[in-house]
Structure formats: C-alpha cells, structure tokens
Amino acid sequence: MAIPTEIRQWILTNKPTGLPELSGPNQTFTLKTTSLPSLKDNQVLVKSIYLSNDPAQRGWITKDVDPERLYVPPVEQDGVMRARSVAEVVESKSSKYNKGDKLVATTGWAEYSIQDADKCQACADLPGLSVTHYLGAFGLTGLTAYYGTKIIARAGKEDTVVVSGAAGATGSMVVQIAKKLLGCKRVVGIAGNDDKCKWVENLGADLCLNYKMGNFKQDLIRATDGYVDVYFDNVGGEILDLMLTRMKKDGRVAACGAITDYNRSEKPGLKNWFEVISNRIEIKGFIASDFVAQGKGPETVKELVTAVKEGKIKVGDENETVVDTKFEDVPKTWMLLFEGANTGKLITKLV
Incomplete structure (x- = not known):
C-alpha cells in the first residue's frame, strides 16, 4: 500500500x-484535502476501513x-x-503494531490518519466473526448495554x-x-417496524412493540x-x-440516549415527571467510558465474547448494518441513524 502525501477529511464547518x-450554504460538513504530517516515534499511520456511526456524535456537534x-x-x-474506526496500519514507528495490523482508533472521518500507538486498541482475532464487532457488540456499544443493564439498572431475575x-x-x-445473561x-422491546420487532423477539425478548402503530400506547x-x-x-x-x-x-431507569430529541431545536417537556416523585423512580444517566476508565473494559469484553461462544448471546451479521460507502458519501451514511434505517449497529465500510 503506497503511503499518501495528501489525505481527505470531512470537516465540521457549520454546527447545526x-x-x-x-448541502447548501449552511451544510454541516465539508470535504477537504490536506497534507499528511510526518510520522513520529511511537506513532502509526493508519487507513480507515470501517467507521462507527453513533447517535452520540450528534451531541458533539451541536x-x-x-x-x-x-x-x-x-x-x-x-x-x-x-x-472511531477499525483501521489498518500502513506504516509504523511503534513496537506495538506492524504493517497490516488491524486496530481500533479515533480516526475521525479521515481516509488516513496518524495515531499515537498507546491510544489504539489492537483487534484480536474473532473466529467466525467480523472485526466490525469491535465497534459494536465488543466495543463501546456492547459495554454501554452491559453496564447500563447490570450496574446502573441492577436488572435481576425477578425483574420486568x-x-x-x-x-x-x-x-x-x-x-x-437482560434475558440471556441476567435471566x-x-x-419487552420497543422498535420502529414489524420486521425489527420480529428480530428483537428472535434475540430473546418476550415481546416487542412497534411504536409507529396507532395503538402503540x-x-x-x-x-x-x-x-x-x-x-x-x-x-x-x-x-x-x-x-x-x-x-x-x-x-429504575437507565438513561442511555435521547435520539428523539437530538435534531429538535425545541425540546418538548415531560408531562409525567410527578411520577418520578410519587413512585420514587430512580433515573440515572451513565457513560460507558467511565467504566472503561476504571480498567473494566477488557474484562467485560472477555465476558461478552465468552457468552457468544457459549451461545448465550447472538452476535453475527444480523447484529449490524454495514453500508458500502464512498468516502464522498460518509455523511449520508451517518444520517441513516436518524431515519431508523439500521438494524443493530450501523457501520460505514469505505470502498
């Protein structure tokens, strides 16, 4: 693989x-080309292969x-x-990584980037599974689900x-x-169409409801x-x-996300807040990276991988929506998050 001298990046030019x-005069992102800086000791030059698409990214650009x-x-x-992305090492000045190694790093929307080796995560082999799961089930997504369900919500065998x-x-x-590990x-799941609901029930939910149906309430x-x-x-x-x-x-409510409101300039208020008081409801927000910072990440990923090997959790192609994407169309694929177009993790595959 030839080492580039110039790289393309998507730049945040207008915060929404x-x-x-x-598109238009107020377009949020602009595609630009810039020179690639020189590689320093303990750094790696990487080529982005798969990009992670996450609702939280919307909050970072408001x-x-x-x-x-x-x-x-x-x-x-x-x-x-x-x-974050799964990337391939193109050139290395680090003893940790060799040319051709796959790793997870915060590359941004960039074709190539230079990364500090110590801030990257090696992608160990996942027999029978795609490396993309390091962005989903075995990445911050899976860790968020695990910590939110087990530690924040303290879900147990007697719980609905x-x-x-x-x-x-x-x-x-x-x-x-909740169903397979914690018993x-x-x-009960809530999803956006009947096909998704059937898939959620196949994962183990006792029931999944389509919130777009008129009789949902x-x-x-x-x-x-x-x-x-x-x-x-x-x-x-x-x-x-x-x-x-x-x-x-x-x-107990584990407050993980609020995608309904991310693109609303006016946020609707809660009408039923007094329920929190009268029924002593505990609502707790959380961020998975807090637990990762405590050094719990590797142990949790190991537990999830073991659960997959033992057949307790299903992880495979059905757990992600991988979209072949030209670099020029990276923002378009990201926007699919807000259309409910994906089942499982939405992954951009650069082609």
Missing part, C-alpha cells in the same frame, strides 16, 4: 441546531453547547468530524425490563444481556400490566414520558 444539512455540559469535548469548528430502541446497536444487546423474568399499557421494574431508555421524548407512567414504585 436541528437536523444536519448535507451549536452553542456548553463544553462543560458534555462528557467529551465537542468537535471544534473547522475540525475533523470525530468517529422494557428497552426502547431495541433494534438498535445498544438496545439489541440490552435485550440479550430477567420478562423483557394501548399495547404498551397491556404489555406492562403490573408495571415494570427497569426501563432502559435509548430514545427520550414521548416514549420516556409514557414509560414514567408504567414504572413500579422504586423502579
């Missing part, structure tokens, strides 16, 4: 308040956000759009659990962890007769508001 714009209110620094104006966004990257892992009594009330112990929230908005009325006294 609503839905990001991919206009006028207070940096102190984010768990990671926002993407800077005129900076490279941030993303509801999971929104159940056909998404995190939600689909939550369903399996929860009943798991009545169906959810029937499905949660007796109320629920745990709600794993990936969406926020109206579904969270409704779920507050379905929680048991002392119920």
